[in-house]
Amino acid sequence: MNERELDTVYTQLCRTMTTVGESDSLLFLARFAMLAIDRIGDAAAAQQLIEQAAEGLPETVRS
Numbered sequence: 001m002n003e004r005e006l007d008t009v010y011t012q013l014c015r016t017m018t019t020v021g022e023s024d025s026l027l028f029l030a031r032f033a034m035l036a037i038d039r040i041g042d043a044a045a046a047q048q049l050i051e052q053a054a055e056g057l058p059e060t061v062r063s
Contacts, residue, residue, distance in 0.1 A: 001009070013032075017025045037046045 017028060020028045040046050040049075
């Protein structure tokens with residue numbers, strides 16, 4: 001995926017989150033994550049991505 005495609009996908013993700021609303025955005029992200037994990041099809045790669053996503057967040061958020 002090139003930079004332009006990444007930007008397009010990210011924009012769609014943000015717009016969809018706006019459409020579903022703040023109250024359902026966590027559910028949407030959880031569903032999206034589960035679909036992405038299934039598509040990745042590699043438990044070790046998915047676990048590494050989870051760790052990378054948590055980097056820089058407060059410890060209380062990661063616990």
